[in-house]
Amino acid sequence: MSTPTIRPPVAISLARSRRTVIRLHPDDNVVVACYDLTAGDRLDSESLTTIDPIPSGHKVATRAISAGSSVIRYGQFIGLARTDIAPGAHVHTHNLDYVEVDHAAQFGVDARPTQFVEKPATFLGIRRADGRVATRNFIGLVSSVNCSATVVRAIADYFRRDLNPAALADFPNVDGVVPLTHGNGCAVDPNGLGLQVLQRTLRGYAQHVNFAGVIVIGLGCETNQVEDLVEVDLSGLDRPVASFNTQDVGGTRQAVARGIELVKSMLPQANDVYREEVPASELIVGLQCGGSDGYSGITANPALGAAVDRLVRNGGTAILSETPEIYGAEHLLARRASSPEVGQKLLDRMAWWLDYAECMGAELNNNPSAGNKKGGLTTVLEKSLGGVAKGGTTALMEVYEYAQAVTTRGFVFMDTPGFDPVSATGQVAGGANLIAFTTGRGSAYGCQPTPSLKLSTNNELWLRQSEDIDINCGEIVNGYATVDELGEQIFQRMLTCASGESSKSELFGYGQNEFVPWQLSAVM
Incomplete structure (x- = not known):
């Protein structure tokens, strides 16, 4: 993966323009x-x-x-x-x-057939044996429970290039070893929704195309047993898969040593890859916004939507999520539903959220956050109307539950919370091999094993925090660029990032701590 030099931001005049x-x-x-x-x-x-x-x-x-x-x-x-x-x-x-709204649903009235391009764009991807295309090439370490997190991180630390450069020196095609640790996995109902969602998430990561090898590590006595993750769901993968429990191998020191040796055994095969030209239809892009402001729905979100329209016309897939943050705008998505069934799925998920919030003594207008309000957003309705702009204008082809495998191409929706790490974790578990993330306040985020591009909504953020931002969309405010021009720029950056060019968040090493599965179970 290439490491471009971080350049200072282009000077942008913040003087008052004719557009006030x-x-x-x-x-x-x-x-x-x-x-x-x-x-x-x-x-x-x-x-x-x-x-x-x-x-x-x-x-x-x-x-x-x-x-x-x-x-x-x-x-x-x-x-x-x-x-x-x-x-x-x-x-x-x-x-x-804020007041609650109840928009009448009109399914599909704005849905139009996609006009596909004659000659699709391409990028340099890694074609796996099962035909799927990776944008990165990692080895993954999956903890079944919080109790195995220390072992998992110790194994990954051994292979960190900044701590132990020699460990991966002979394997330049391996992007790294990713520890996927979390705070769940035990003291939950073994038959409940929470464990089902956790297991679906972990399986989605273990099966992710950006992993060349996977090791699942447990403690041994947890509710979320390693065998339930490996033997049933991962045995058919076209890559090496291993697993063990710390209690079975003699404790912490022996578990760390076992994990290091297993990673070493996988490295030669993981390194034996090359990039080849593949169509943009192999891209599955998760759409995120965090630290939104009053400009989000004017600049970066609609510009990302313009890029999504290009991606879909090239045969690719984009996943809009954050269900509580489309509240008040779901009727606009329902109008784009490809069928009444798809539209009803969307409304059913919104109804679930209203019930969920009520039983928790909350309401969906817990949004916007303090930072959102400081940036100019007042109600969740306003935030949602700007947020759905990330999804462009093409037909809504399918609605998925959290961490379900995304198999339909085009513009789709996945039901997730609005909290960015939890939401993006679900998208990656569903197969996203690229993330595009808009921000007005300066959210810090990365998403291993999937690269994440950051888009700023305003010039001030770009000038203040350009080392964290890949593309500035603030020029739209001053009239120095159009939404469509930025949409083309974002789409081209998607292709170069998918081809191996590092995103800003990757250069800083973001992406391990941001793995946050959605915890739904009561903790017993």
Whole structure:
């Protein structure tokens, strides 16, 4: 895997451009500030003057909104005015309330057949014996339970190039050894949903195309038995698979030694790979957004959506997720459903989440987070409407439960929590061999064994944190680039990253601590 030099960011003028605010839909009664505004600033495009200071990315009322009336952004409802709001006023948490919505479902009315390109794009991938294509080439260490995590990490540390350069010196085609540790695996109902989801997640990782070999390591007495993971589901893999329990080999020291020897035995075969030109249809891209701000639904998310449309037209697959963060926008996805059955699956998952939140004494408007609000987002409805833009415009072909294997090509949805590490873990378990992650606040994230590309929503983040960001979409705010232009740039970067060019998060070693399976069981 190549390691490009990190270059300083391109200088971007943050001076006020002629565009002071952005209107997203003719019906909107708010616009979004392109930079910090002061009270008394004239907004010529809206023929009004601000009466409050408006932070960058926040909303400005464009006409009088009476208490109890709808606030509209993207041409959609995002909440009710708590008080009378005057034209030019700041619209945010102090005067905008969330209320639950119940949109009438119209399945498939916006679904259109995909117009595939005549000559698909290609990238350099690793073709496995079973025909699947990898974007990276790791050996995976899977812990069955938290009690084997220390052993797993000790084995992986032995092969870290920064700690022991000699360990992989003779195996340049092996990207590394990945420890997949977690806090679950015991003290749960052996027949319950939580263990089923954990096992589905671990099996999905153990079967992931980016692993050239897999070792599953347990303690021995846990509920989540190693045999349940290996003998039933992994015996047919076209790569070496091994397993053992710490209790069976004599304890911690012997378990670490056993694991090191097993990895060494797998390295020659794992190294015997090469990259070849393959079609972009072999890409399965998980879509994520974290640390979103008021620009997310204007810049990086729709630009990623434009890249997704290109990917789908080239025969590839994109996975939208984070179910609690599409709440209030699920009706837009249902309109794109390829069939009523697919649309109903989506609504069924949303209904499950409403029940789940209620039984936990919570509500789906626990979003946005503190950082989201500081960046200009006020309600989960507003956040969701911007979030679904990552999914582009093509038909919704299928809906999957958490960590289920994704087998349908095109644009699909996977039911996951909104918490980014848990959500992306489900996508990778489902087969994602690339992640594209938008951020407005500067989320730190990586996802071994799958590379993750980071996209900034605003120029300030790019200038402040460019070493963590692969592509800046903030130029859309100033009018220096279009959504479509950034969509093409993102799509091309997907291809180069899938071909082996390191993402920024890979250069910093992100991706091991971010393996976080969804824990649903009651812990006994």
